[in-house]
Amino acid sequence: EAQVTQNPRYLITVTGKKLTVTCSQNMNHEYMSWYRQDPGLGLRQIYYSMNVEVTDKGDVPEGYKVSRKEKRNFPLILESPSPNQTSLYFCASSPPRGAAFFGQGTRLTVV
Amino acid sequence: KQEVTQIPAALSVPEGENLVLNCSFTDSAIYNLQWFRQDPGKGLTSLLLIQSSQREQTSGRLNASLDKSSGRSTLYIAASQPGDSATYLCAVLDNFNKFYFGSGTKLNVKP
Numbered sequence: 001e002a003q004v005t006q007n008p009r010y011l012i013t014v015t016g017k018k019l020t021v022t023c024s025q026n027m028n029h030e031y032m033s034w035y036r037q038d039p040g041l042g043l044r045q046i047y048y049s050m051n052v053e054v055t056d057k058g059d060v061p062e063g064y065k066v067s068r069k070e071k072r073n074f075p076l077i078l079e080s081p082s083p084n085q086t087s088l089y090f091c092a093s094s095p096p097r098g099a100a101f102f103g104q105g106t107r108l109t110v111v
Numbered sequence: 112k113q114e115v116t117q118i119p120a121a122l123s124v125p126e127g128e129n130l131v132l133n134c135s136f137t138d139s140a141i142y143n144l145q146w147f148r149q150d151p152g153k154g155l156t157s158l159l160l161i162q163s164s165q166r167e168q169t170s171g172r173l174n175a176s177l178d179k180s181s182g183r184s185t186l187y188i189a190a191s192q193p194g195d196s197a198t199y200l201c202a203v204l205d206n207f208n209k210f211y212f213g214s215g216t217k218l219n220v221k222p
Contacts, residue, residue, distance in 0.1 A: 031208055033210075042212055042213070042214040042215065043200070043212040045209070045210075048209070050208065088152070090154060090155065092155075092210075094208075094210075096208060097142040097143065097204060097208065098143075098160075099143070099145055099157055099160045100145060100155075100157070100202070100204075100210055101157065102147075102154045102155040102156075102157075103154055104153065104154040105152070105153065105154045107152065
């Protein structure tokens with residue numbers, strides 16, 4: 001089954017404790033991206049990757065890092081999480097100029 | 112910069128009604144437009160994808176149209192059911208493979 005898998009689905013952490021949210025897709029898509037969704041602000045792009053070893057900032061990249069060492073994986077790293085990074089996070093993948101597929105989301109709470 | 116607007120922000124209808132959700136975008140240079148459904152706290156499920164060269168797409172009770180020149184798309188839902196209650200998002204893909212999302216229409220279908 002074609003899918004984008006994120007882990008964990010839910011995470012509560014403390015300020016400053018590094019964390020990684022994993023994202024994996026099985027569709028051999030070149031393009032992957034991370035979004036955060038907040039009430040009243042909609043979906044905002046954090047980082048995206050056009051292919052292996054090619055990543056770039058989206059609209060709200062501050063406080064986040066990503067890497068793309070393999071085509072299927074695109075982890076999101078929060079080196080020092082802060083409460084304003086409490087949000088619902090989505091990973092997505094797509095072929096060039098094609099439909100986007102989304103993961104089920106990761107609800108992150110930073111206390 | 113591309114801006115995507117969805118009207119109305121919320122809609123409540125009795126079961127069985129036909130309804131139309133609207134999506135407008137400011138830059139007509141798009142590759143495709145995609146409609147998604149999102150249930151509370153869940154991921155985005157793709158409903159329909161319309162390529163820029165197409166005028167409409169249909170899937171079951173759903174029909175999406177695209178008028179690229181005027182920057183508009185509509186999602187028509189026939190014979191609405193309580194199970195259709197969700198937030199519906201539209202997204203356009205630009206020439207740089209970036210998606211721009213509207214803020215969504217929250218639909219409530221009353222039994």
